[in-house]
Amino acid sequence: MTFQFTVSPDFTPDHLSGWYIFNTWLQKAVDLHIHLHIYDDFHQQRDAIQNDKVDLIYANPFDAAMLVREKGFRALARPAGKADEALVCVGESSPVQKVEDLQPGTRLATTDDPDVHLMGMIMLEPANLGKENITMVPCDTYVLVAKELIKGTSDVGIFLQEAYHDLSSIIRRQLRVLVSGQIQLVHHCLMVGPNLHPHRDKLLQALLTMGDDPKGPGVLEALKFPHWEAVDEEEMEFMIDLMDTLNT
Amino acid sequence: MVIHALQDMLPSDVAGAYREYNLTYFDGAQRKVLVVDEEVPYPEGRLIVSRTDPQGIITHANQSFVDMSGFTMDELIGAPHYILRHPDMPPVAFKGLWDTLARGETWQGYVKNLRRDGRYYWVKATAIPNVRNGQVVGYTSVRRKPSRQKIAECEKLYPTLF
Ligand SMILES: Cc1cc2nc3c(=O)[nH]c(=O)nc-3n(C[C@H](O)[C@H](O)[C@H](O)COP(=O)(O)O)c2cc1C
Numbered sequence: 001m002t003f004q005f006t007v008s009p010d011f012t013p014d015h016l017s018g019w020y021i022f023n024t025w026l027q028k029a030v031d032l033h034i035h036l037h038i039y040d041d042f043h044q045q046r047d048a049i050q051n052d053k054v055d056l057i058y059a060n061p062f063d064a065a066m067l068v069r070e071k072g073f074r075a076l077a078r079p080a081g082k083a084d085e086a087l088v089c090v091g092e093s094s095p096v097q098k099v100e101d102l103q104p105g106t107r108l109a110t111t112d113d114p115d116v117h118l119m120g121m122i123m124l125e126p127a128n129l130g131k132e133n134i135t136m137v138p139c140d141t142y143v144l145v146a147k148e149l150i151k152g153t154s155d156v157g158i159f160l161q162e163a164y165h166d167l168s169s170i171i172r173r174q175l176r177v178l179v180s181g182q183i184q185l186v187h188h189c190l191m192v193g194p195n196l197h198p199h200r201d202k203l204l205q206a207l208l209t210m211g212d213d214p215k216g217p218g219v220l221e222a223l224k225f226p227h228w229e230a231v232d233e234e235e236m237e238f239m240i241d242l243m244d245t246l247n248t
Numbered sequence: 249m250v251i252h253a254l255q256d257m258l259p260s261d262v263a264g265a266y267r268e269y270n271l272t273y274f275d276g277a278q279r280k281v282l283v284v285d286e287e288v289p290y291p292e293g294r295l296i297v298s299r300t301d302p303q304g305i306i307t308h309a310n311q312s313f314v315d316m317s318g319f320t321m322d323e324l325i326g327a328p329h330y331i332l333r334h335p336d337m338p339p340v341a342f343k344g345l346w347d348t349l350a351r352g353e354t355w356q357g358y359v360k361n362l363r364r365d366g367r368y369y370w371v372k373a374t375a376i377p378n379v380r381n382g383q384v385v386g387y388t389s390v391r392r393k394p395s396r397q398k399i400a401e402c403e404k405l406y407p408t409l410f
Contacts, residue, residue: 241376
């Protein structure tokens with residue numbers, strides 16, 4: 001049997017090769033056939049999940065509730081020291097000095113990265129802004145969010161902090177950060193679907209001892225984090241509860 | 249977890265002029281609190297998170313909770329959540345919170361909280377029941393920065409609800 005693996009389609013393209021390298025390593029480490037398919041967007045990925053075409057997923061926290069409660073997924077591990085944090089930014093020459101200066105009708109450049117969008121929207125609430133009085137400017141990538149702000153066709157933008165720091169310094173110099181989130185509790189998580197439950201312990205063991213494997217450290221370097229950390233059921237439930245409160 | 253009774257506040261705990269109140273909590277416990285009419289602004293970009301057991305005893309708190317309330321982590325864990333009750337908050341607000349949670353629903357509202365030093369901070373709070381295997385094992389509350397307009401509305405409304 002070949003198991004289906006997918007990765008949340010919300011990272012910058014230079015992270016892509018890391019996941020293919022990881023999948024090659026993982027198949028050898030646990031002696032299973034695993035096929036990696038990365039969907040173009042969240043919509044396609046969610047369709048695949050609904051149609052039971054996913055057995056292993058590096059999931060966006062926003063989707064964790066659906067994966068656990070509707071699809072019987074269980075948490076495995078998360079990247080150490082890598083929480084998802086949002087950042088709200090304006091163009092360098094914008095008259096807006098603080099979030100509270102933003103007015104109803106503000107044009108917001110944002111991606112379809114669901115947890116980052118949600119955390120960014122919460123950072124706009126102190127200005128009494130919500131989806132009812134904002135004009136959304138959907139962008140495919142964070143570079144396009146930056147361009148919107150630099151061109152002045154959007155007033156404010158939401159970034160994943162990591163993606164913001166990955167922007168070139170020339171672009172960053174033309175932007176100004178209003179708020180940098182420090183939530184520390186929201187993170188992506190590798191999760192296994194029902195078909196892989198019998199192999200959960202073996203998978204977890206392989207992930208947690210990755211640093212001791214001859215090839216493991218190189219793979220982790222390609223993934224750009226130091227090691228995996230186990231996530232138990234209660235931690236996962238807590239994150240789901242947290243996402244529920246943010247979604248309200 | 250050791251459940252601790254709350255101590256009366258002392259003039260040495262607070263900075264500046266204060267109002268004095270004797271609060272009686274839902275469980276019959278009493279405490280003297282000293283209130284300083286000075287707001288501490290909610291920090292940007294943070295969430296204040298706590299969890300309680302089904303009786304409202306704090307079981308978890310994050311660093312932002314510690315920073316904003318002025319209590320140490322040791323003082324918070326095991327304390328009843330009314331440790332933050334401000335005498336300017338109308339009891340009906342908390343009745344709404346508990347009634348909503350008892351129905352298994354999500355509660356959202358604006359709360360003026362009392363700090364350890366007698367000052368206060370406003371939050372927009374969301375609380376939900378934590379359901380595990382069909383049982384409510386506790387509650388989680390997450391607070392975010394409220395808008396000044398909403399705070400102004402509550403400052404007008406809440407005194408009329410006593
Ligand atoms: C998850 C949760 C979070 C709460 N957070 C607060 C809070 O931040 N401030 C507060 O005054 N009461 C909070 N309460 C309500 C208190 O338990 C308590 O009902 C309230 O302070 C009023 O005190 P009383 O019930 O003794 O009258 C919270 C309750 C729960 C279950």
